[in-house]
Amino acid sequence: MKKIYLVICLASAFISCQQKNKKENNTSLTEITSTKKTDNADFIARGNEPFWNLKIDFDQQMVFTSPNTNKITTPVPKPNQAQDALITNFKAASQNGSLDITITKQPCVDSMKGDTLAYKVTVRAKSKNDNDFTTFEGCGYYTGNYRLHDIWVLKTLNGKLITDNENVKMPNIELNLITEKVYGFGGCNRLTGNIAVTTKKLKFDMLATTKMSCAQDAMETEFLQAISGKTFEYNIKHLELTLKDEQNTLVFKKVD
Secondary structure, three states: OHHHHHHHHHHHHHHHHHHHHHHHHOOOOOOOOOOOOEOOEOEEEEEOOOOEEEEEOOOOEEEEEEOOEEEEEEEOOOOEEOOOOOEEEEEEEEOOEEEEEEEEEEEEEOOOOOOEEEEEEEEEEEEOOOOOOEEEEEEEEEOHHHHHOOEEEEEEEOOEEOOOOOOOOOOEEEEEOOOOEEEEEOOOOEEEEEEEEOOOEEEEOOOEEOOOOOOOHHHHHHHHHHHOOOEEEEEEEOOEEEEEOOOOEEEEEEOO
């Protein structure tokens, strides 16, 4: 009887452990649901050991705070962006210090709250009293309108499901609110153009594309005609972006 009881206990422990591991591995990006600026910032980052906090208002300033250094406030410089568009760097200095900030689009686990955020952030900070830079690492996210600042893959166009296979690659757009540009792929050709964003609307200027010929030209033409030169009301919910005007409704999925 004791042997049977021991076997049952061991089996229960094994199943519990497996369920725990499955839960820990089932990590998804935390959705930031605020439709307004958080703490008057368009981008917020934080980290631990030691604790630090970064807030960027792209119209005004960057503010970095940490117990290990004095508060550093600088203007927002023109960003340096890698060709693959996954890494953005800001370097700026003021009377109270210097900041070198690298934002990488890469899932990042916030060690303080356990959330998985969309961006890894590295800050090199030097206050006016420091001789050298100190490096801080953590996670960040965009707020308000800047939640649009991401890569989005087309899911449906006027209710029609867009599927990815060997012959058809799904259209996608990358919205860069800092430079007010859109980049992307129409299904055959690369696309680029200017955008304008307000609290409720997203406007695309007429888009320029490369001139390749592909089997899926019809799908690309329909997609480009739907968005080029158009203004949409937008909504972000459950990591999906919906663009809607009087003629078309497009639903995009956020790229992890």
